[in-house]
Amino acid sequence: MALPLVLKTETFSLLGPMTLKAVDGEEFVRHGWPPGRSVLLLDAVPEDQRSSLLQVPWGAVMSSKPSEVSTAAPVLRHPDPHQGVRPGDIIEVNPDRPMLRVLYRRGDNGNVIFATERCNSFCLMCSQPPREEADEWRVRQNIELVDLIDRDEPSLAITGGEPTLLGEGLVDIIRACGRALPDTDLQVLSNGRGFADSDLALRVRAVSHPKLQWNIPLYADVSAIHDYVVQSASAFDQTIRGLYKLAEAGQRIEIRVVLHRPTVARLAGLARFIYRNLSFVRHVALMGIEPIGFARANHAALWIDPVDYQGELSEAVTFLHGNGIPVSLYNLPLCVLRQDLRAFAARSISNWKNVYLPACGACSLQKRCAGFFASIDKKWTSHGVTAVVSEGEAP
Numbered sequence: 001m002a003l004p005l006v007l008k009t010e011t012f013s014l015l016g017p018m019t020l021k022a023v024d025g026e027e028f029v030r031h032g033w034p035p036g037r038s039v040l041l042l043d044a045v046p047e048d049q050r051s052s053l054l055q056v057p058w059g060a061v062m063s064s065k066p067s068e069v070s071t072a073a074p075v076l077r078h079p080d081p082h083q084g085v086r087p088g089d090i091i092e093v094n095p096d097r098p099m100l101r102v103l104y105r106r107g108d109n110g111n112v113i114f115a116t117e118r119c120n121s122f123c124l125m126c127s128q129p130p131r132e133e134a135d136e137w138r139v140r141q142n143i144e145l146v147d148l149i150d151r152d153e154p155s156l157a158i159t160g161g162e163p164t165l166l167g168e169g170l171v172d173i174i175r176a177c178g179r180a181l182p183d184t185d186l187q188v189l190s191n192g193r194g195f196a197d198s199d200l201a202l203r204v205r206a207v208s209h210p211k212l213q214w215n216i217p218l219y220a221d222v223s224a225i226h227d228y229v230v231q232s233a234s235a236f237d238q239t240i241r242g243l244y245k246l247a248e249a250g251q252r253i254e255i256r257v258v259l260h261r262p263t264v265a266r267l268a269g270l271a272r273f274i275y276r277n278l279s280f281v282r283h284v285a286l287m288g289i290e291p292i293g294f295a296r297a298n299h300a301a302l303w304i305d306p307v308d309y310q311g312e313l314s315e316a317v318t319f320l321h322g323n324g325i326p327v328s329l330y331n332l333p334l335c336v337l338r339q340d341l342r343a344f345a346a347r348s349i350s351n352w353k354n355v356y357l358p359a360c361g362a363c364s365l366q367k368r369c370a371g372f373f374a375s376i377d378k379k380w381t382s383h384g385v386t387a388v389v390s391e392g393e394a395p
């Protein structure tokens with residue numbers, strides 16, 4: 001079951017906001033996290049070890065019985081132990097708020113570094129509607145966060161908002177990731193516009209992160225459709241120029257296309273455009289829509305049942321694959337995909353927001369099916385969803 005990322009708590013003697021690694025005795029000894037930047041999960045410590053561990057100068061101590069804890073450190077009330085904080089997680093606490101935020105869940109496949117609320121686009125289907133807010137403070141917090149992430153974390157995404165709006169701050173975060181997590185795949189979700197008229201790509205190249213990739217959305221082979229989808233004039237031109245700047249700087253690039261009514265009509269044309277003009281990209285991801293944020297308000301303009309665009313999808317996938325450009329399908333359930341497309345589908349939805357429908361209980365494909373976003377409802381459900389009884393059977 002997906003665990004919540006925002007939990008109720010109470011703080012005692014906490015003087016300011018803190019970002020803390022959650023540890024029990026074993027986690028502390030094995031990984032050596034700095035105690036001043038850790039929160040001791042007292043409920044997880046055996047009774048006979050508690051008093052000696054409480055002598056350590058922790059950043060904070062968390063307990064379900066805070067009034068019984070004797071320590072000089074700030075104390076936090078442990079939320080519901082079944083939904084709570086586990087060793088290895090990273091939390092953010094603030095004395096002004098009666099809740100804590102889990103910034104990192106050990107073992108989750110969807111951990112992100114949230115760069116900024118701000119964005120220079122206003123996409124019809126934005127899942128994280130932008131807010132104009134002075135949030136440069138996130139650079140420092142994110143660098144602190146990176147230092148506490150497990151060294152064997154397989155992958156992380158930097159997301160927003162539009163991360164490039166942080167400018168040098170984004171370069172600093174990427175540099176921190178390269179230093180602390182050189183083996184972690186790092187994907188930055190950016191609209192690419194910020195590279196067009198700046199030297200940002202060169203500054204990123206100077207950091208030389210070994211496993212950095214830029215995931216850039218492109219919604220059509222013509223500017224009118226792309227600019228309409230992102231609700232910004234000249235965005236297509238800037239994104240294309242940004243892509244060339246990134247390629248020139250030797251960066252790894254994935255093109256992302258969210259599939260909805262405005263984008264599927266020219267999908268085959270977009271595939272040809274990518275092959276002819278952007279053949280340097282490493283991968284193309286064609287993605288089902290997440291029904292959240294602005295997408296919900298724009299349902300009428302966006303919704304098209306995936307079973308109704310299988311022809312366009314198949315043409316695009318066949319063309320890209322046939323011409324040597326790796327392509328994947330994200331966020332699309334297997335039963336709505338034509339047989340020839342299923343091999344391209346990935347289980348792409350983060351654990352914490354991934355659900356299955358009642359029909360899935362009887363389905364032989366569930367283990368390798370992407371399923372659905374937790375925000376799904378009837379309006380966003382394909383009429384093609386049906387249990388597949390055996391692998392060879394057509395839906």
Ligand code: SF4
Pocket residue numbers: 333334335336356357359360361363364365366367369370371385386387388
């Ligand atoms: S019925 Fe099967 S293929 Fe369809 S969404 Fe559920 S698990 Fe996936």
